[in-house]
Amino acid sequence: MTEKASGKKASESGRGKPAGAGKPESRTALVRRARRIDRELAEVYSYAHPELDFENPFQLVVATVLSAQTTDLRVNQTTPALFAKYPTPEDLAAANPEEVEEILRPTGFFRAKTKSVIGLSKALVEDFGGEVPGRLEDLVKLPGVGRKTAFVVLGNAYGRPGITVDTHFQRLVRRFRWTAETDPEKIEAAISELFPKSAWTDLSHHVIWHGRRICHARKPACGACPIAPLCPAYGEGETDPDKARKLLKYEKGGFPGQRLNPPQSYLDAGGKPAPPLGSA
Numbered sequence: 001m002t003e004k005a006s007g008k009k010a011s012e013s014g015r016g017k018p019a020g021a022g023k024p025e026s027r028t029a030l031v032r033r034a035r036r037i038d039r040e041l042a043e044v045y046s047y048a049h050p051e052l053d054f055e056n057p058f059q060l061v062v063a064t065v066l067s068a069q070t071t072d073l074r075v076n077q078t079t080p081a082l083f084a085k086y087p088t089p090e091d092l093a094a095a096n097p098e099e100v101e102e103i104l105r106p107t108g109f110f111r112a113k114t115k116s117v118i119g120l121s122k123a124l125v126e127d128f129g130g131e132v133p134g135r136l137e138d139l140v141k142l143p144g145v146g147r148k149t150a151f152v153v154l155g156n157a158y159g160r161p162g163i164t165v166d167t168h169f170q171r172l173v174r175r176f177r178w179t180a181e182t183d184p185e186k187i188e189a190a191i192s193e194l195f196p197k198s199a200w201t202d203l204s205h206h207v208i209w210h211g212r213r214i215c216h217a218r219k220p221a222c223g224a225c226p227i228a229p230l231c232p233a234y235g236e237g238e239t240d241p242d243k244a245r246k247l248l249k250y251e252k253g254g255f256p257g258q259r260l261n262p263p264q265s266y267l268d269a270g271g272k273p274a275p276p277l278g279s280a
């Protein structure tokens with residue numbers, strides 16, 4: 001745990017003033033600072049991984065579509081019943097929509113989501129032989145699948161590097177002053193130039209985990225933030241360490257993140273339930 005998570009203010013960190021003070025940052029300095037932020041986040045969230053439970057690309061694409069406007073934990077509580085009843089795209093494509101709606105009700109917007117996942121399954125069966133395609137240009141043609149969902153699938157089910165520009169990612173990269181862009185595709189292009197391709201998928205996890213746990217939309221916990229000395233937006237949120245620690249979001253379900261069933265390969269690699277953030 002770095003000094004910010006242990007409660008020191010940025011000015012006490014021994015690494016100088018928070019970034020952003022003084023003259024404009026050169027491109028080289030920006031790249032260095034961006035990569036340093038990612039290294040720090042990788043240390044804090046060494047166990048960062050996709051927070052949706054899935055066992056194959058089909059389950060991941062469906063779970064990602066279902067995750068709109070709800071938590072990953074809620075999706076993880078819902079998908080076991082869905083995949084037990086409809087384990088393949090063929091099964092879901094032929095499903096009775098009313099029965100699917102009943103299962104998906106807890107995730108909200110369940111009628112639209114039912115339409116999307118049945119439509120998506122039909123397209124997989126009719127156009128891709130019942131397999132989830134491993135190419136961006138094919139994935140984005142599927143009903144309910146945009147670039148964000150496509151990159152989640154490519155990065156986490158196929159091991160192809162991708163930047164996931166979700167709401168957390170958009171907010172944080174602007175706070176970090178990595179880019180001033182607001183359009184997701186332009187953000188993706190700008191950030192892809194700051195990092196090597198091999199880092200894209202993990203970078204997405206680190207930034208999204210930080211957004212979920214510390215750098216919240218409305219009340220960022222700056223006083224408990226491990227990257228405060230590198231962040232030009234330090235001070236946008238609570239800077240008092242004790243008050244900031246109270247804002248931290250804790251792990252759910254006994255495992256790091258919101259997964260109820262972390263994959264065995266992840267547990268074998270040393271994954272373990274994380275202590276509550278800020279407890280060190």
Ligand code: SF4
Pocket residue numbers: 175214215216220221222223225226227228231232233234235236237
């Ligand atoms: S919590 Fe505050 S200091 Fe940390 S990244 Fe967010 S805005 Fe910056």
